[in-house]
Amino acid sequence: MIEAVTSDRIRAAEGPLLAAGTPLMERAAHQVALRVADVLRARAGAVAGARVVVLVGAGNNGGDGLHAAALLARRGARVTAALLAERAHAGGVAAARAAGVRLVASPGKDRPSALPDVPRAAQVAVARESLAAHVVVDALCGIGARGALRGSAARVVREINRGRDGSDTFVVAVDVPSGIGVDDGVVPGPVLAADLVLACGGPVAGLLLPPAARLAPVVEVLDLGVDVPDPGEQVVRRLEDADVRALWPVPHATDDKYARGVVAIVAGSRTYPGAGVLCAGAAVASGAGMVRYVGPRRAEDLVLAAHPEVVPGDGRAQAWVVGPGLEPDDEDAERLVRAALGRAGAGSEAHFAATGVWGSGAGATDGGVVPVVVDAGALALLPTRCAPWVVLTPHAGELARLLTSRGRPVSRSAVEAAPAEHAAEAARLTGATILLKGATTVVVGRGGVLAQADAPAWLATAGAGDVLAGLLGTLLAGRAADAVRDPALVARLAALAALVHGRAAHDANPGGPVSASAVLAQLPRTVARLLALPA
């Protein structure tokens, strides 16, 4: 599991070390130079003679970049450092100059009036040189960044981005891709997408959160000897493949189908029967003890034809999945959804306030409270407050509608610009655990925030969400008693579903298109592969 914290935690952890004179910048620069050298060897054959451009900002992030530039120049790389702010780290400039780094001082705020035409030309020259380099090091700003990139830095990044399509420039970002919201993952202006991020001491939350996460697909942590104390809930987590085994409900030798967990599904309609087929199929394929299906006759016939192990009709279950492919104004479906939501229990928060525990967990196996996954059409049927083992699985448009219906009018694009913030708002307003789908899926529940970026973009295809809902139903049914006792587990299981869903999409056809049915068919093998990994 990767844990990322807010930037103030990193600063607090670094403070005492810096006060004691620990050379953190030298350590960071040394490790950045080592990793850039690895990349240069892979891309240019050798460090000596390889071309590197370091984009340097005003603060210590720029200092890291300049010291790394000096180390690379001493190993024979041809390094240009472009100073793109009105000042630069003095020690770093001296080290770079002494090592033979070519320093390009962009005309910053202090110079434009003297040299009216040069700024633009200099910016274009730096961008051109960057696009021709073997590696560009982004050391414009790190955790000290506030708001969108400004000034020359912003203009050079825009210029590079304009030429980047079709160029194979490899960008190494020091600490973060400069200009992302380091704590909230927003992308308020131009940012250079990184191929590799070298996080100094520990990753900040913004690296894992959408939309910034897509600009930081590979994050490596540089060990600077900085110990970040337990951040409590001020943390963003990402499950990794090695976490699957500890969380997955693997059957015991003595289990029967009921002990393993029954999932009941209310999905599919006369108009959208396929949603029922995909959702029920995913619950079967991910290993439910038994799957029940309740829906209109045509959908039921199709579900049973595709998955004869599904049991038609209502009945006891350890988890419910409601909503995929339901039609609005279908009174039968609405009644079933409300009944399922009723089984999750609404008075749970009062119980928690009175006792300090969420539930006994007993209900999950004796017909009492059970987890419920609420997707698509059922999102409009929520009670005022939900228990945290109710998991809502909206995409951005559905979350916008949900928030708007609760008196927080917001557009889909606003949700997409700040997914974690809006998911947290929905969790506060409803009490439920929120799984907000997207290229990076964000889960907000008790115990904090998780962000998973495991899926190829090919997964953005009709029906993929129905598969995810069925898969999550199986996980919640398999661990229903634990989930009701410990709602932090609910959020982890939701993130686990997103991880396995994304991996199955990849495994089904690496690098190429996948259908929702192909993801479903791949689930058993992907689960087996992940369970075989060492924890």
Ligand SMILES: NC(=O)C1=CN([C@@H]2O[C@H](COP(=O)(O)OP(=O)(O)OC[C@H]3O[C@@H](n4cnc5c(N)ncnc54)[C@H](O)[C@@H]3O)[C@@H](O)[C@H]2O)[C@@H](O)CC1
């Ligand atoms: N605290 C430390 O001594 C260490 C810090 N390290 C590095 O130092 C970084 C933090 O350094 P700083 O606190 O100096 O801050 P940064 O270097 O991250 O950024 C602050 C500087 O960037 C400018 N800036 C802020 N927002 C900007 C924007 N939107 N557009 C353009 N310029 C902007 C500010 O004017 C300021 O000069 C870390 O991210 C890490 O890379 C590492 O060297 C390890 C040790």
Ligand SMILES: Nc1ncnc2c1ncn2[C@@H]1O[C@H](COP(=O)(O)OP(=O)(O)O)[C@@H](O)[C@H]1O
């Ligand atoms: N760009 C993307 N990259 C990777 N996965 C994506 C991307 N966009 C969406 N997804 C995933 O694809 C699935 C789409 O689900 P959803 O929108 O509910 O589709 P449907 O309602 O048709 O089933 C979700 O799991 C989502 O996280």
Ligand SMILES: [K+]
């Ligand atoms: K940076």
